Amino acid sequence: MRLLFRAAIMMKPLCLALSALFLLTACQQRPAPSVAQETQVQQLSALIAAANWLRDNCARSDIPDTQRVTAHALAQAQARGWNTRAIASPTLALAAEQRYQALSDDNQTPTEKCAALNASAVPFLQQLN
The missing domain is CATH 1.20.5 (Single alpha-helices involved in coiled-coils or other helix-helix interfaces)
Structure with a gap:
């Protein structure tokens, strides 16, 4: 003992x-490093442009208008802890427009673009509807 x-x-x-x-x-x-504001704008504009391009060019009538898509993207950003006040600006709209135009100008066929965008945007689009 x-x-x-x-x-x-x-x-x-x-x-x-x-x-x-x-x-x-x-x-x-x-703490985990925060995502730079420029990167946030790039990521959000990619989501917005992809959703808009799918709606306009791939017979995706289930995707709402740009305003609702943008609002949903900003809600996702806010859920990640991003400062959406700093992101929600003409900068985001312009970046989304530029990405949309780049998608339109891309050399792939519309069918290839639709398939690629549909596959990559699934998680975002599922939460959108």
Whole structure:
């Protein structure tokens, strides 16, 4: 019994040291880096442009108008903790227009573009409807 008591007493400093080490390590963890505003605009404009292009060129009448698509994209951004006030500006609309035009100018056939955009936009579009 005495041996167990001694072992327990010797374990306390070890447990305290490990606890202190754990706390110090946990306190030094940095939060995940935030996504730059430019990257946020690029990602959101890609979603908006893809949805609009699908609606206009791929017989996707289930996709709502640009205003609803944009509102949904901004809601997704807000869910990620992004500052949507800084994003929701003419910059986002212009970036989406430029991406839409780039999709239109792309050399792939409309069928190929529709297939690729449908596949890549599925998660966003499923939540949209």
